[in-house]
Amino acid sequence: MRKAEIKLTVELDDNNVPENITWESTDGENQDALPVKSMMLGLWDPGYQNTLRIDLWTKDMPYDEMKIFFCQNLLQMGDAFLRASGGDPMAEKLMGDLKDYCEHFSEKMNIMNK
Known part of the structure; x- marks a missing residue:
């Protein structure tokens, strides 16, 4: 091992x-x-x-970087869940919802282009 x-x-x-x-x-x-x-x-x-x-x-972690860090973590957790689900259609739908939320989050936090 x-x-x-x-x-x-x-x-x-x-x-x-x-x-x-x-x-x-x-x-x-x-x-x-x-x-x-x-x-x-x-x-x-x-x-x-x-x-x-x-x-x-x-x-010394800047707040602007923290907002990006949180948004990217949400997306990466969603990607990991999708991979772990083995292609479950419900997981794919939920990943779409999570991406929509992260787009909303990034717009509200003013990090759209980062």
């Missing part, structure tokens, strides 16, 4: 606010830690039938 490791490192200030976030993977082409400004990690707990989440962003 092959294993891969994903490592997240969060540097906090004196008030426990993230100043720097880096990530690295043993499976990636680049073995160096890469800096990021925000992360969302969702894990499924089968025992409690609940999602465990870690959402972090650095204090």
Whole structure:
């Protein structure tokens, strides 16, 4: 069995606010830690039938970038669900609805061209 490791490192200030976030993977082409400004990690707990989440962003993450980050995450979760569903027609319909919502979201947040 092959294993891969994903490592997240969060540097906090004196008030426990993230100043720097880096990530690295043993499976990636680049073995160096890469800096990021925000992360969302969702894990499924089968025992409690609940999602465990870690959402972090650095204090220098601009609000305009945060809006784009959220919109792109919504779309990527929809794409992942569609792939996981194996072509379920209802999932395809819901993905269309989600794309419509994300278009509305991006229009309201003024990020249409980003």
